[in-house]
Amino acid sequence: MRLRIIAVIGLASAALIAGAWYFQIVVGLVPCKLCLEQRLPHYAAMGLSLAAVALARSVRLQGLALLGLAALMAWSAGLGVYHAGVEWGWFLGPSDCGGGVASAAGVQDFMKQLQTTRVVACSEAAWRFLGLSLAGWNAVASLGLLALSLLGLSRRT
Numbered sequence: 001m002r003l004r005i006i007a008v009i010g011l012a013s014a015a016l017i018a019g020a021w022y023f024q025i026v027v028g029l030v031p032c033k034l035c036l037e038q039r040l041p042h043y044a045a046m047g048l049s050l051a052a053v054a055l056a057r058s059v060r061l062q063g064l065a066l067l068g069l070a071a072l073m074a075w076s077a078g079l080g081v082y083h084a085g086v087e088w089g090w091f092l093g094p095s096d097c098g099g100g101v102a103s104a105a106g107v108q109d110f111m112k113q114l115q116t117t118r119v120v121a122c123s124e125a126a127w128r129f130l131g132l133s134l135a136g137w138n139a140v141a142s143l144g145l146l147a148l149s150l151l152g153l154s155r156r157t
Contacts, residue, residue: 002062003053005152009069009145010049013042016141023134029127032120033097034083038138041076045069045145059156066152073146080139086122087133097122 020039023029052065086093120126127134 001155002059002066002152003056005148005155006049006052006056006062006065006069009073009149010046010053012141012145013045013049016138017042017046020134023127027127029134030120032122033094034079034086034122034135038076038079038083038135041072041079041142045072045076048072063153066149070146070149070153073142073149077139077142077146080135080137080142083122083135084133084139087124087135093122 017039020031020035024031048065048068052062056062056065082091085091086097129137132140
């Protein structure tokens, strides 16, 4: 049962990452700094889940994997709540959460980059569904996956 839960968490993280890439590449939503940061726990969860399913045959190792996944999902949920709170104006966002410009060879190149660079602010939700932004939905999904990992920890097999 534990290995199934670990696999489900890994697959769910992969689905969330696939969704984020879909919105970025197909729909054209440019992610901000916090959007990109929210992906990190899911990348780690995918790797940990894959390693655990392949290698963790003992109940103890499966428990450690579930504990790690719980920590990753708590981190992800926290990032999602924070980012959604920034979008709703509840929290201040990071001071460097905007667009950057790559280094330019000269003033003309720099001015050209400034005209074509799209600044993505962390405080503006690019898309909402049922009132929640992608950051909010990430928080909801991550809380569900956190609960699932804790359920797995409560099981012995």
